[in-house]
Amino acid sequence: MKINHLQIEIDGIDKEILRNLMEDARKPILQIANKLGISGAAIHQRLKKLEQAGVISGSKYVVDNKVLGYKTMAFIGIYLDKASNNTETVKELRKIPEVLECHYTTGNWSILTKIICRDNEHLMQLLNKKIQSINGVSRTETYISLEQQIERQIQL
Numbered sequence: 238m239k240i241n242h243l244q245i246e247i248d249g250i251d252k253e254i255l256r257n258l259m260e261d262a263r264k265p266i267l268q269i270a271n272k273l274g275i276s277g278a279a280i281h282q283r284l285k286k287l288e289q290a291g292v293i294s295g296s297k298y299v300v301d302n303k304v305l306g307y308k309t310m311a312f313i314g315i316y317l318d319k320a321s322n323n324t325e326t327v328k329e330l331r332k333i334p335e336v337l338e339c340h341y342t343t344g345n346w347s348i349l350t351k352i353i354c355r356d357n358e359h360l361m362q363l364l365n366k367k368i369q370s371i372n373g374v375s376r377t378e379t380y381i382s383l384e385q386q387i388e389r390q391i392q393l
Contacts, residue, residue, distance in 0.1 A: 245286070245287070245290035245292060247287075247292070247393075250273060250275065251283055251287065252393045253269075253272075253273055254269060254273070254280060254283055254284065254287075255287070255292075255293075255393050256393055257269045257272070258296070259390055259393075262296035262297070266280045266281065266284075302353050306355050307335075307353045307354060307355055308354075308355065308356060309353070309354040309355065309356055309357055309359065309360050309381060310351070310352070310353055310381070310382040310385065311351075311354065311360055311379050311380060311381045311382060312349060312350065312351055312352075312379070312380045312382065313349070313350045313352060313364070313368065313378070313379050313380075314342075314345060314346035314348070314349050314377065314378040314379075314380075315346055315347060315348040315350065315368070315374055315377050316345070316346055316347060316374070316375045316376045316377065316378075317347040317348070317373050317374060317375060318373050318374075319373065320347060322347075322372070322374075323341060323347060325372065325373060326347075326348060326371055326372075326373050326374060327339055327341075327348070329371045329372075330348075330350060330368070330371070333352075333363070333367050333368070335352045335353055335354055335359075335363055336350050336351075336352050337351045337352060338350060338351040339351075345378075350368075357381070360379070360381070364377060364379065
């Protein structure tokens with residue numbers, strides 16, 4: 238389900254608030270307010286406006302996959318028998334917890350997924366037993382990430 242977001246103008250103060258919270262979502266609102274020279278209530282009002290417009294969709298803790306034993310990141314291009322199989326394939330991919338992202342793409346593949354595995358053996362089992370066995374998947378191409386070199390959000 239797609240939600241249409243309101244068109245919103247973001248001023249310099251909004252950008253500063255967002256930069257601070259993107260850097261550390263747990264940063265106290267009053268600390269940001271003092272830094273910007275406005276009240277905590279004004280920050281809350283601006284955050285509410287940004288949430289309602291869909292600019293902010295929440296905050297979250299980031300888990301270190303490697304600490305949890307997941308050391309292999311891979312991208313899998315999935316070829317489908319027919320484009321009409323996309324919805325069912327994505328429904329099945331949602332059931333696989335190691336699938337972190339799933340994109341409907343142009344180009345050679347119909348779907349590009351980002352997955353996390355404990356090791357290459359886990360990756361092979363995931364490919365052979367879960368992904369390639371999905372009805373409508375004709376074949377896959379796998380690219381193992383050796384090292385993630387950039388991770389960021391859009392710069393404001």
